[in-house]
Amino acid sequence: MQIKVVIGTIAFMLVMVILGVAALFEPARLGETTDAFVGRQVEKGAVLFHENCAECHGAEGKAIDCVDFAGEEKSCVGLPLNHAPLLCGEPSQRLQQVGWQSSKANYVSQTVAAGRPGTLMPTWSQDFGGPMEDYQIDQVTAFVLNWGEDPELCGEEAIVEAVDWPDSWEDLPQGDAANGPGLYQINGCAGCHGDPDNPGSAAVGPHLGNIGNVAATRVPGISAEQYIYESILNPNAFIVPECPSGPCAEPSVMRADYGFVLSEQDMADLIAYYLTLTSAP
Ligand code: HEC
Ligand code: HEC
The missing domain is CATH 1.10.760.10 (Cytochrome c-like domain)
Incomplete structure (x- = not known):
């Protein structure tokens, strides 16, 4: 009888300990799942970028070294995206320059979705007659934003101050x-x-x-x-x-x-x- 109580108590305490430990690690596990999700987004986005965007924005997103689908060199007509003024800071210099009121992620995904009428930047979202589904827009956006995680681009040392241009x-x-x-x-x-x-x-x-x-x-x-x-x-x-x-x-x-x-x-x-x-x- 007494032994049963002891075993019962121990079992109860064990369960509590396991639950407690599990609860303790839950936020960390959630974080890992989110990271893994973002990681997959970025990987899939990289493929989409190379197939659809590199032609104008360059393989590294720096608007240099563009090649067409036949592998011939062509001039890069897109803007640099792997670029401190666009990606560093919230809002970044670029967002301030154009007076964008929402987030950087929104700026990138909306530009990609709707394109830039009157420029060579195509429309990508099916909502606007383009070829991509919304989840693909999210993936390619994640890939572009991921360049901003590079300390060499956006680290404290890396941000190159823009020239303070003289009036004349x-x-x-x-x-x-x-x-x-x-x-x-x-x-x-x-x-x-x-x-x-x-x-x-x-x-x-x-x-x-x-x-x-x-x-x-x-x-x-x-x-x-x-x-x-x-x-x-x-x-x-x-x-x-x-x-x-x-x-x-x-x-x-x-x-x-x-x-x-x-x-x-x-x-x-x-x-x-x-x-x-x-x-x-
Ligand atoms: C045919 C050439 C072309 C292709 C292909 C292209 N772009 Fe662009 N992109 C441009 C041009 C040109 C601009 C600049 C438009 C302007 O002057 O406002 C631009 C602008 C952008 C901008 C805004 C940059 C800024 O600083 O405002 C983003 C973001 C962007 N493109 C992402 C993409 C992504 C992602 C893809 C592939 C899904 C892509 N582009 C494919 C030509 C292209
Ligand atoms: C994405 C396309 C694009 C790129 C890249 C570009 N320009 Fe332009 N540029 C234009 C357009 C379009 C105009 C005319 C509209 C305007 O007045 O801004 C123009 C106008 C000009 C003018 C005025 C021309 C005139 O007849 O009065 C000069 C000068 C100029 N650009 C220099 C440059 C230089 C230098 C570079 C590179 C450092 C450059 N542009 C890159 C599209 C571009």
């Missing part, structure tokens, strides 16, 4: 036009503005073969140098009337983040180079 181009360093063509390529200008020697090659933005002359005439009272400077820093300051496929869209479809990407020297070199482009259109 005259306060930039001396420019070297010889560096211009290289900068024009690596920063993706050619993807939209084409080859300066070939007027038919501009697909999205105005052909710049005569920009050295044109720039001086765009805005009364603003010099060619200052106009080019402002066009690069803030594409919306002035919208060019004519683009290759009709009137240029407003807001501008030109990449708006060159202020975060270029150094002062790059900027000076690009301006110097553009002044040399004076072939008649």
